[in-house]
Structures are given as structure tokens and as C-alpha cells.
Amino acid sequence: MTQAGAIDGAGTGQDAVYDMVVLGGGSGGYAAALRGAQLGLRVALVEADKVGGTCLHRGCVPTKAILHAAETADAVREASAVGIRAALEGIDMPAVQEYKNSIVARMYKGLQGLVSSRGIDLVGGWGRLVAPDAVEVAGRHYRGRNVVLASGSYSKTMGQEISGPVITSEQALELDHVPASAVILGGGVIGVEFASAWASLGSQVTIIEALPHLVPNEDEAISKQLERAFRKRRINFRIGTRFESVERTHSGVQVRTADGAVTEAEVLLIAVGRGPATANLGFEEVGVAMDRGFVLTDPHGRTNVPGVWAVGDIVPGVQLAHRGFAQGIAVAERIAGLDPEPVDDVKVPKVTFCEPQIASVGLSEARAAELHGAENIVTSQFNVAGNAKSQILGTQGFVKLVSLKDGPILGFHAIGARMGEQVGEGQLIVSWEADANDVAALVHAHPTQNETIGEAAMALAGKPLHNHG
Numbered sequence: 001m002t003q004a005g006a007i008d009g010a011g012t013g014q015d016a017v018y019d020m021v022v023l024g025g026g027s028g029g030y031a032a033a034l035r036g037a038q039l040g041l042r043v044a045l046v047e048a049d050k051v052g053g054t055c056l057h058r059g060c061v062p063t064k065a066i067l068h069a070a071e072t073a074d075a076v077r078e079a080s081a082v083g084i085r086a087a088l089e090g091i092d093m094p095a096v097q098e099y100k101n102s103i104v105a106r107m108y109k110g111l112q113g114l115v116s117s118r119g120i121d122l123v124g125g126w127g128r129l130v131a132p133d134a135v136e137v138a139g140r141h142y143r144g145r146n147v148v149l150a151s152g153s154y155s156k157t158m159g160q161e162i163s164g165p166v167i168t169s170e171q172a173l174e175l176d177h178v179p180a181s182a183v184i185l186g187g188g189v190i191g192v193e194f195a196s197a198w199a200s201l202g203s204q205v206t207i208i209e210a211l212p213h214l215v216p217n218e219d220e221a222i223s224k225q226l227e228r229a230f231r232k233r234r235i236n237f238r239i240g241t242r243f244e245s246v247e248r249t250h251s252g253v254q255v256r257t258a259d260g261a262v263t264e265a266e267v268l269l270i271a272v273g274r275g276p277a278t279a280n281l282g283f284e285e286v287g288v289a290m291d292r293g294f295v296l297t298d299p300h301g302r303t304n305v306p307g308v309w310a311v312g313d314i315v316p317g318v319q320l321a322h323r324g325f326a327q328g329i330a331v332a333e334r335i336a337g338l339d340p341e342p343v344d345d346v347k348v349p350k351v352t353f354c355e356p357q358i359a360s361v362g363l364s365e366a367r368a369a370e371l372h373g374a375e376n377i378v379t380s381q382f383n384v385a386g387n388a389k390s391q392i393l394g395t396q397g398f399v400k401l402v403s404l405k406d407g408p409i410l411g412f413h414a415i416g417a418r419m420g421e422q423v424g425e426g427q428l429i430v431s432w433e434a435d436a437n438d439v440a441a442l443v444h445a446h447p448t449q450n451e452t453i454g455e456a457a458m459a460l461a462g463k464p465l466h467n468h469g
């Protein structure tokens with residue numbers, strides 16, 4: 001397949017030689033290509049499908065469009081609470097799909113424009129690493145003084161066949177109707193985002209999570225608050241129990257769990273995480289060190305094979321688009337002879353866009369205690385009940401700061417409607433190693449949800465303002 005502005009991979013001419021050949025045009029790969037080209041490198045970007053990858057076409061962007069539609073449905077449903085008479089007449093899922101697809105299409109067009117305007121050779125086709133300095137596409141070799149592996153990830157399926165009512169996020173994003181009921185396997189980020197969206201759109205949802213809490217990678221206080229909020233929203237969940245089997249029935253699925261329960265639903269969404277898409281791409285044959293399919297790198301993105309680099313979801317760590325962007329930029333800069341800071345996973349901000357939203361960066365209380373000793377850790381929690389803007393929005397939640405005693409703030413954790421937007425200040429606090437007094441001294445605008453951060457810091461500094469706790 002050849003994309004607009006792409007080189008046809010089926011050509012048989014001389015090997016093209018580049019400074020950087022990027023295998024995979026998702027968040028990590030295209031960021032490397034864009035930054036490399038900006039720095040004057042000659043770049044080829046090999047992509048089998050569409051530039052933008054999972055995030056733009058099957059991940060971040062379409063899910064957030066559907067979540068926005070779901071939030072709009074909630075706003076209409078709850079309008080009378082603020083004195084507005086409105087009635088939700090129904091959900092027109094084909095129209096929601098059209099809206100979602102129009103956002104993706106617009107972003108895709110913009111990205112294609114960027115790639116071609118930077119003079120990147122976009123090679124359409126399936127690439128394979130055939131030497132440390134060569135990627136083969138349809139019989140033609142694209143040689144690079146550096147090769148950046150960025151082939152991304154796929155939805156894990158626990159050995160289940162994906163067909164009919166048994167789906168992953170890819171099929172879930174394309175449904176032309178809201179399932180009347182759904183079992184969601186996995187209470188991580190993708191699972192709770194779909195649970196939240198579908199519940200708002202009218203579906204009866206049950207989440208099954210093997211670990212003791214929903215969003216198990218978050219601070220436990222956040223998980224518990226989300227569980228309270230989901231209970232209130234009548235989103236069912238069973239935690240601490242394992243999936244055993246799924247049977248297809250005339251009306252959907254019957255899902256059995258280790259606790260003996262059987263749940264019937266129209267669909268089963270498997271959202272148990274994403275594996276590295278690295279099989280049969282020649283990586284092992286070329287000698288690239290791997291672990292369970294992931295490509296191992298040093299903090300700068302270098303693999304053990306000189307000239308071969310890796311970025312994004314194939315590198316062990318948090319699988320987020322902006323981590324891929326940052327890694328791609330850092331690798332391109334290093335190839336171009338600059339000396340960028342390595343990307344530190346602990347400082348990568350995380351937002352889960354369910355309702356209520358979750359934002360976090362840095363260490364959880366448990367991890368901070370593990371690293372520094374519980375006796376050296378202090379925390380402060382500000383409940384949004386004391387925050388005017390949050391009350392205007394009718395949300396519940398809190399900001400929690402985790403700090404070294406008389407030292408820097410190590411972790412920022414927030415939950416509540418729209419709190420995802422607060423992660424920016426959380427990131428500055430943690431990355432710049434600010435302490436309670438530094439943040440308490442900053443003036444936060446009133447009435448905003450941003451004040452919750454100032455309030456939590458004031459409490460941590462021993463001078464709480466609106467804190468009842």
C-alpha cells in the first residue's frame with residue numbers, strides 16, 4: 001500500500017541510504033521522524049497502515065471522542081440539577097461514530113501534511129529488520145546509519161478468539177450501537193474508560209479485575225475513590241477474581257469467573273493490556289536483545305546492537321502516547337548529535353479519562369514508602385468538597401500529594417471531574433522537585449479546580465486554608 005506522499009516500497013532501484021530509518025509510524029516512530037527531519041537528518045518512515053498508529057486511529061483520540069459524547073449525554077441527563085430543562089432523547093451511535101471519525105480524519109490529514117512538509121520519505125508497506133542498518137519493504141532495502149524500531153503494540157486476548165460478541169478495544173471503537181450490556185475484562189485504564197463511556201451511553205456494565213482494585217497502577221486511595229464513584233454510577237465490578245471462560249450464547253456471552261459467578265452480557269470486551277508487536281520482524285535474527293517480546297534499551301533508547309534504537313510501546317514501561325513522543329524526540333536528538341535528557345517513566349504524567357477523571361505523576365504512597373521508608377513519607381489530601389469550581393461541577397474527589405518529610409513532593413494524584421487537566425502542574429511539581437512551601441507560595445486562580453493543588457500543598461506546609469480534614 002502506498003500512502004499520499006509516500007515512496008512505493010515495491011520499487012527495485014538502488015538501496016536508498018538514510019541517516020535514520022524508522023520502522024513504524026505511530027506516536028513513537030513519527031515523533032522520531034519529525035524531530036530527526038527538523039534537525040536535518042535524512043529520514044525514511046516505514047508504515048504498513050496509517051501514520052498516527054494506535055493512538056490516532058484506534059486509541060487515545062477515538063476513545064476520547066466517544067468519552068466526550070458520553071459526557072455530553074450525562075450533562076443532558078443531569079441538566080435539571082442546574083435548572084436547565086432538557087431530556088435525553090437517545091444516543092445516535094452512527095452519528096457519534098461520524099463525529100469521532102471526523103476528528104480522527106482531521107488529525108490524520110494534519111499529520112500527513114506535517115510528515116510530507118518535513119521532507120520525510122514515507123514508505124508504505126510491511127517492513128522487516130534484515131540487518132542492523134537495513135529495513136526491507138517488499139523486496140527493497142532501506143539502509144540507515146540508524147534504525148529506530150517503533151512497531152507498537154496489540155491488544156492481548158487471553159487466548160480467546162476475537163469474533164462476534166468477543167471483542168477488543170479495536171472492535172469496541174467501531175460498534176454501530178451501544179451494547180445493552182457488557183462484561184469488561186480488565187479494570188485498567190482502557191477497561192475503565194470503556195466502562196465509563198458505555199455506562200453513560202446507557203449500557204449495563206460489569207468489570208472483572210483479577211487484582212484487588214480497579215486501576216491497580218494508581219495510588220490505592222485513587223482506586224478506592226474510583227470504586228466509590230463507579231458504585232454510585234451503578235457500574236458493576238468484581239475485583240480480586242479471575243476470568244475462567246466465556247461461552248457464546250444466542251444473545252451474546254456468558255462469562256465465568258473463579259468466584260463462581262456467571263455474568264451474561266451482549267458483549268465481552270477483553271481489555272487486559274497490550275503486548276509488544278515484535279514477532280517476525282527480524283529483531284531476534286539481527287541480535288537485538290529482547291525480553292518476552294519487548295525490546296530492551298538503555299535509558300537513551302539504544303538497543304544492544306549499535307545503530308539500532310527502540311521507542312514506544314515495544315520498550316518495557318508505561319505504554320502511553322506521550323511517552324512514545326518523548327522517547328522518539330530524544331532518540332532523534334541523540335542520533336543528530338545532541339545530548340537530551342533520557343525519558344524517566346516515573347515522571348511521565350498519566351491521565352485516565354473515565355468519569356471521574358484520574359491524573360497522576362510520580363510515586364504512589366506505597367511506592368514512596370517502599371523506596372524511602374514509610375517513616376520518611378508524609379501525605380496531604382485535599383477533598384474537592386472544599387473547592388468551589390468542583391462543587392459547581394457537582395463532582396467528588398481529591399488531590400493527594402506524597403512527599404518526603406521536609407523534602408520534595410514525590411507524587412501527585414488527583415481524581416474528580418475534569419481533573420485530568422491538572423496533571424500539568426502535578427508534573428512540574430514532581431519534575432522540578434518542588435516542596436510543600438514552594439507550591440503553597442504559588443497563587444492559584446479562584447474559582448478553578450487548579451486551586452485544589454494549592455490547597456493540598458498548603459495543608460502539607462502546615463497552613464491549610466479550606467481543608468476540613
Ligand SMILES: Cc1cc2nc3c(=O)[nH]c(=O)nc-3n(C[C@H](O)[C@H](O)[C@H](O)COP(=O)(O)OP(=O)(O)OC[C@H]3O[C@@H](n4cnc5c(N)ncnc54)[C@H](O)[C@@H]3O)c2cc1C
Nearest residue numbers: 024026027028048053054055059060127152312313320321
Ligand atoms: C483504546 C486505547 C486507548 C488509549 N488511550 C491513550 C490515551 O488516552 N493516552 C495515551 O497517552 N495513550 C493511550 N493509548 C496508548 C497509545 O495508543 C500507545 O501508547 C501509543 O500508540 C504507542 O505508540 P507506538 O508508536 O509505540 O506504537 P503504535 O501507535 O502502535 O504504532 C506502531 C505503528 O507501527 C506500524 N507497524 C508495526 N509493524 C510494522 C511493520 N513491520 N512495518 C511497517 N509498519 C509497522 C503499525 O501499523 C503502527 O502504525 C491508548 C491505547 C488504546 C489501545
